[in-house]
Amino acid sequence: MALLPALAMAGEPAMKTRTASAEFDRLFVLAQTELEQDKVDAITDWSFNDQKPFPCVCFETGEKWHYVWTRDLSYAADLALAKLDPERTKTSLRFKLGAVRTPGVQGDQSKWKLVAQDTGSGGSWPVSTDRVVWFLAARHLLGDPVFRKEVEQALFMTLSQDDTFAFDPEVGLYRGETSFLDWREQNYPAWTAKDTTFIAESFALSTNVLHYEALRLAERLNRENGDTDKDNAGFYAAKADALRDAINRRFWNESRGMYMSYIGPAWAPVPVESYDLLGTSLVITSGVAPADRAQRALANYPVAEYGSPVIWPQQPATPIYHNRAMWPFVSEYALRAARATKNAERIAFEIRSLMRGTAKAGSNMENYELTTQAVHFEDGKLSGPVVNSPRQLWSVAGYLDMVMRGVFGVEDDGAVTPMLPTQLVPELFGDGDTIALDLGERRVVLRKPKSLGSAGLLVAGTQRTEGRETIVDLVPQDASVQGLRRNGAQFAPPQPEPPKPVRDGEAWRIAMAAGTILYSEGKRIERVDADREVEVRMTGTSQCFSATNVADEIESLPSRTTCVGPELHAERASPRVWHWMAPNDGRYRVSFRYRNANGPINTGITAGVMRLGLMCDKKLGPWPQFATIVMPHNEAETDSTSGTFEAKAGANCTFALNRGTNMSDLDHFAHYTGGKGGASGPLNEADIGTLTIVPLP
Known part of the structure; x- marks a missing residue:
């Protein structure tokens, strides 16, 4: 059953909102207009087909990006496209599948297709392994039996390939780059700009949560196909359980109350003082994070005045793009996480941020500078965002999801579960008693209560259907009182030079500067508050050292690792x-x-x-x-x-x-x-x- 009509605008928008905010209503129409502009019959890219167009009834990525990329499309589809235009979404997703063309590589399943990891760091997969985000989108479109079969085959082959080439059984995690954050020196140590081996053997929170979601989908499909716990369903369930436990064990930083964005390689799994909003949001919405950690992780993730940064802390001497920036589609995932944790203040904050950015720019932009929410901020060589495109597909989808789910509570299955912060009531309701979302064949009406009291949220009370209308009486509900940490624009210190161990008898002596921390084999050895030498006993085996700088109780990203000992x-x-x-x-x-x-x-x-x-x-x-x-x-x-x-x-x-x-x-x-x-x-x-x-x- 189609939950929402496919958008087919010819002057009039397919969907409308009726609120006291003319700006809110106008921006919803703008998002629909830009989604229509992102629908194309052919795609082009500088690195494909000699830059000649080839047919594809697809979504393009934005005004400046006339191609279909796996992660952009998949996040956009998960946010809104799969329900708004399922057929075009399926066509676009199919475009990102590929069969093995090399004899002998795949064996009997040579005609089965896998998800493509797009061009990227160090020559793509398995340096980057977030292609499994494709299944985050595909899970919404399984009602089509033909497409479902394609999803099942792609899921089996892609997970099998990742298990062979990207999974580390000792650590219990999948290797690879952070999802979406794929411009290395924006959020990885500066030295990875010329050497991506560290990225290829490190472990990222977001990418592992995406694999968890793919494993859960494999479990679900097998159960629906009649498999029992003794067969494939149980196999994937056990793998998903183990991965969930490994994510919580490896990425959680108790002192910060947040999940780290990534950690170092298996042989030196150094914890990294880097956090990202997409990974944080996904670990919450997936259910990987236990309830108490979910609340803490989002509440502790810092914001700036106008929105949430996609990484924290910010990195020095780095141009604005992922660094020092907010991205609307990530803000919408943060809004979903805020709903999952009933964080009323964060819900309101992300809704206002999304509205403000779109209104100020006049388009659903790719990204914004963090402190001004401008589409460009002048800062000499660091000016940016370095690249920025209007009507960016996942930004458009994020805005549409903010309205439909974030304000009106329309879920993927058609259920209506609003979670509206009371602080937004004056803006949206004004002097009226109702606001409405017209979906064409269906109209959702939210009716405010006579008294808001001191509650932080309005949620669904009684619901009734009258013709095509679903009328929801809102009732007050207490929300988690978390507040917002406002240091989102804070910088980390620069990375130090790698340690230089010098042998002294049966020990290594390492000169450390004041305000540095020494690590060995990924474990913290000592914080040094004054310039001095640190002595580490020789073990007779390989010993690997790295260091970080500390300023205002924030660590830098790690230095290169120096290994000494027998070789x-x-x-x-x-x-x-x-x-x-x-x-x-x-x-x-x-x-x-x-x-x-x-x-x-x-x-x-x-x-x-x-x-x-x-x-x-x-x-x-x-x-x-x-x-x-x-x-x-x-x-x-x-x-x-x-x-x-x-x-x-x-x-x-x-x-x-x-x-x-x-x-x-x-x-x-x-x-x-x-x-x-x-x-x-x-x-x-x-x-x-x-x-x-x-x-x-």
């Missing part, structure tokens, strides 16, 4: 095979020196993705050990991501490095002409140098 090398027997004898029982970390010049650091689809197999004659078990090795694009020789393994003393071990898969293997990229691996054919290669092994504590 072993395997003997190369052939281009892809190495031999090595283990000196002691224990755990080891293995990585490669390499060069991947198949594309620039900031884009492309040719990240090197390999599977490393290990067999030793003194076996720990009946099976070989495996690890995924990722070799992102780079400009100079550097280290790959790492794998870990165990070996017994004296074991003769053989390492074999085999080709894995990357995005160039998908036929979706057959039209990619902006770099290697597209129209010229799949490419998954790197110049591989020394294999390095270090013993772990």
Whole structure:
């Protein structure tokens, strides 16, 4: 059953609001107008099809972006498009699927399609792994049996591929970049601008919550298909439960009362003083965060005068884009999180922010500068937002969702569950008793109570249907009294230089400046309040150190990591095979020196993705050990991501490095002409140098 009519404007808007605020009513019409402008019959992009249009009855991303990208489309569809125009949404989502075109890579399911990760950091997937956001959108469109079958196949294949190449079983999380925050130095350490290996083996909150949602969808579809707990439904349920627990264990910062945006790699999982609003909102709306943590996480996430920053704290010497900015679609996810936690003040704050930004700009912009909510702020070399597009698709969808769900409470299933802050009543109701949302075939009317009392929220009391009208009598309800933290524009200090350990007998001595913190293996060692040396006992295994600066009780992003201690090398027997004898029982970390010049650091689809197999004659078990090795694009020789393994003393071990898969293997990229691996054919290669092994504590 269609809950809302597909928008088909010809002068008159398909939907209208009737409130005491002419501005509120006008901006709702504007959002519908801009959504119509985002509907196209052909798409273009500088890096596809030699910049020639090709047919697609799709949504384009914005006035400046005439293409369809997985994350932009999917978030927009989850917010509003799936219910407003399901057919065009399905067409757009289908465009982001691709079958494997490389012989031997996928086996019997070669005709099944996977979700495409768009061009990006270090050569795309699995440096970035948030393509599973596609399922956040697709879950709304399962009433079409043909599309449902496509979703099931894509879900099975995409999760299977991510489990093989992106999941770390020791940590219990999926590796990869923060979702949407994909301009590295905006929210990652500045040194990742030239080296994305850290990003490829780190773990992001938002991306893991998206995988959790995908696993829950897999569980649901299998149950609906008749599977029992002993079959696939139980398998996906157990994986989702374990991932939920790992997210809460790894990302929660109790001292801040917030979830960290990302943490370091498995071998040095340094906690990072970085928080992002999308990840925070998703961890709440998904149900991953327990109720008490959900309330604290949103209440503790700081705001600025006019809206919520997409990251906190802000990073110094960084242009305005994600840094020092608010993004409307993320603000709408924050509004959803505020509704989930009954945070009346945050609900009102986000509604006003969305209205103000659109009214001031005259369009649903891509983003705004944080302190002024301007579309451009002059600050010399740091001016921005660096890029900003009118009628940005996910901003349009976010605004529509703010009106339909955020104010009138219309849910995806058609239920009406308003949660209206009493402080908005004078603006929306004026002297009247009702406000209304006309959806065409249906009209939702909210009736205010005779007395607001001291309650923070108005929620649904009695409901009745009269013809096409759903009339809801609002009743007061207490809300959580949280307040708003107003330091959203606060800066973090700059990142320090990496530690330089110097051996002194059986210890490492590390010179630390005042106001720095030393970490080893991801664990905090010591805060230094005056310039001095810190002594760390040698362990006889690899010891890895990083540092942060501290100012106003906010830590900088981490320095590069410096590792010291034993370093072993395997003997190369052939281009892809190495031999090595283990000196002691224990755990080891293995990585490669390499060069991947198949594309620039900031884009492309040719990240090197390999599977490393290990067999030793003194076996720990009946099976070989495996690890995924990722070799992102780079400009100079550097280290790959790492794998870990165990070996017994004296074991003769053989390492074999085999080709894995990357995005160039998908036929979706057959039209990619902006770099290697597209129209010229799949490419998954790197110049591989020394294999390095270090013993772990």
